Amino acid sequence: MCESCGCGDPHLVSVDVHDRVLSENDRQAGHNREHFAAAGVLAINLMGSPGSGKTAVLEATARRVAGRQKLGAIAGDLATDHDATRLQQAGVPSRSITTGNACHLDAAMVHHALHHMPWSDLDVLFIENVGNLVCPAVYDLGEHANVVALSVTEGEDKPLKYPVMFKKADLVLVTKVDLLPHLPGISVDRIWDALQRVMPEPRMLRFSSTTGEGLDEWAEWLAARRASLQHHEHR
Amino acid sequence: VHEYSIVQSLLNRVQDSLRGYDVRSVRRLRLRLGELSGVDAGLLRTAYDMCAPGSICDGAVLEIGRLACPACGGGVRLLEGDEIVLETIDLEVENV
Numbered sequence: 001m002c003e004s005c006g007c008g009d010p011h012l013v014s015v016d017v018h019d020r021v022l023s024e025n026d027r028q029a030g031h032n033r034e035h036f037a038a039a040g041v042l043a044i045n046l047m048g049s050p051g052s053g054k055t056a057v058l059e060a061t062a063r064r065v066a067g068r069q070k071l072g073a074i075a076g077d078l079a080t081d082h083d084a085t086r087l088q089q090a091g092v093p094s095r096s097i098t099t100g101n102a103c104h105l106d107a108a109m110v111h112h113a114l115h116h117m118p119w120s121d122l123d124v125l126f127i128e129n130v131g132n133l134v135c136p137a138v139y140d141l142g143e144h145a146n147v148v149a150l151s152v153t154e155g156e157d158k159p160l161k162y163p164v165m166f167k168k169a170d171l172v173l174v175t176k177v178d179l180l181p182h183l184p185g186i187s188v189d190r191i192w193d194a195l196q197r198v199m200p201e202p203r204m205l206r207f208s209s210t211t212g213e214g215l216d217e218w219a220e221w222l223a224a225r226r227a228s229l230q231h232h233e234h235r
Numbered sequence: 236v237h238e239y240s241i242v243q244s245l246l247n248r249v250q251d252s253l254r255g256y257d258v259r260s261v262r263r264l265r266l267r268l269g270e271l272s273g274v275d276a277g278l279l280r281t282a283y284d285m286c287a288p289g290s291i292c293d294g295a296v297l298e299i300g301r302l303a304c305p306a307c308g309g310g311v312r313l314l315e316g317d318e319i320v321l322e323t324i325d326l327e328v329e330n331v
Contacts, residue, residue, distance in 0.1 A: 011259065015324045017252045021245045021266070022319060104237050135237035138273040138319075164273040164317070 025139055028107035032114070032142025039120040042226040043127060045141050047165065048149035049158075050131030053175035055083045056209035057149055058126055059090040061222075064215045066091065069222075072122040074113045076105040076130045083128060092126075093117060104135035107142055124222055133162040145170040145225055149207075152176050152186050159194040166198045171205065171221060178208040238282040241274055241319065245283070246290050248321050253291065256328055261295040263325040268300055269316035276300060 020026060036043045048054050055075070062071055073094040075083035084096035095117040097109050110127060119125055127143060129136040148169040150158055153176060159166040166172065172195055174188060188206060196202045205221070207214035249261065268274055276299045283297045 011327050011330070012262070013256065013326055013328050015252055015256070015326065017248065017321045017324060019248065019252075019321060020319060021241060021248055021321050024244060024247065102237070102240060104240075106240070134273060138237055138241075138317075164271050167271060 022139070025107050028111055029140035029142040032107055032111055033144075035114065035120075036125070036142060036144065037229070039122075040229060041119065041122050042124045042145075042222070042229055043141075043143045044124060044222075044225075045127050045129060045136075045143035045146045046149065047129045047133075047136045047146065047169075048131065048175075049133055049151070049154055052131070052149040052151045052154065053207075053209060054128050054131070054149045055086050057173060057175065057207065057218075058087055058092060058128065060209040060212065060215055061126075061218065062087070062090040062092045064212075064219050065222075069123040070121060071124050071126065072117065072119050073126040073128055074105075074110060074117070075128040076109070078102070078130065087128075093122075099130060102135075103130055103132045104139050105129050105141060106139045110141045123226060133158065133165045137162075137165040137168050144229065147171045147173060149173045149175050150191070152179055152183060152188070152191070156186060156190040157194055159191070159198045163198045166195060167200065169199060169203075170201070171203045172199070173205050173207040173214070173218065175207045175209065177206045177213055178210045236278060236282070238274060238278040239286065241279060242282040242286045245321060246286065246292060249324060250291050252321070252324060253326065256326065258291070259327040259329050261292050261324060261326045263296045263298060263323075264292065265298045265322040265324075266300070267318060267320040267322055269318040271317045272319045273317065274319055 046054050058073055071092045073087045073092050074097060075094055076097040076099055077083060078099055081096035084094040087094040095113045097105060097113050127141055146168050148165060150172055152174060174191055192204055195204055205214045205217050268276060287293055
């Protein structure tokens with residue numbers, strides 16, 4: 001019986017689905033999250049534009065917490081395994097995901113990578129997403145927190161132009177602040193103002209992988225997130 | 236342009252949802268996109284038009300965003316959220 005138009009044609013059927021199109025990704029992300037929770041591993045989805053300094057943030061983090069915390073990383077890129085190689089050299093066991101043409105990682109790719117690297121004894125697993133301010137925001141990977149690296153050279157209005165990404169962020173690292181003396185037109189205050197307009201709970205750190213500014217606060221933030229892992233309910 | 240990935244997931248969702256139906260053809264899909272879904276309706280339509288031929292949705296109309304209101308038959312506005320939801324599938328089934 002046709003339910004939608006009442007025409008009485010017995011061959012027409014309307015099926016109610018009312019389910020998320022990405023429910024399969026969400027299911028896989030939930031599975032990843034259970035794995036992370038069971039192993040006590042804090043999973044961070046690190047996103048940002050190409051060249052915003054995501055890999056440099058992780059290299060600096062590795063130097064900062066060396067010998068005290070076990071870090072690991074999954075690095076996604078369309079091509080090359082350069083990031084994973086850089087991270088390996090920085091002492092962070094890493095696995096690269098080469099996405100081909102996909103502009104984002106999804107939960108199944110992360111799950112697959114987990115099967116090819118030792119991760120369950122880590123303290124923190126970083127998932128360095130594909131450099132992009134649009135697509136990665138749409139896919140839940142099973143992370144506990146989303147962190148966005150936004151470099152001072154990208155422009156102050158990026159949070160307003162890409163609100164979906166910044167709305168999902170639990171923390172924004174404003175990177176390359178050591179360049180500010182050379183950028184008289186850029187104000188971190190205006191970046192903060194833009195973030196406050198889009199982030200539900202605005203949180204920003206001034207960060208420089210070169211000078212180490214912000215590294216202590218970043219390490220404290222990570223430690224606090226890890227400590228609250230067992231009490232943390234994602235979303 | 237993750238819209239192609241979204242369309243692949245959509246076609247898989249349709250396939251799963253119609254398991255058990257003797258499908259002759261899928262006529263219409265109704266999809267709801269939240270304002271913050273991060274998906275562009277125009278790009279999604281382009282991706283759908285490319286991927287649907289030859290799939291279970293070959294020839295099916297994709298309706299985005301506007302839902303028929305059950306009470307009045309009018310359109311319903313997009314919700315402000317991040318949802319990408321497959322609401323209903325209209326299809327023609329084989330003779331029983």
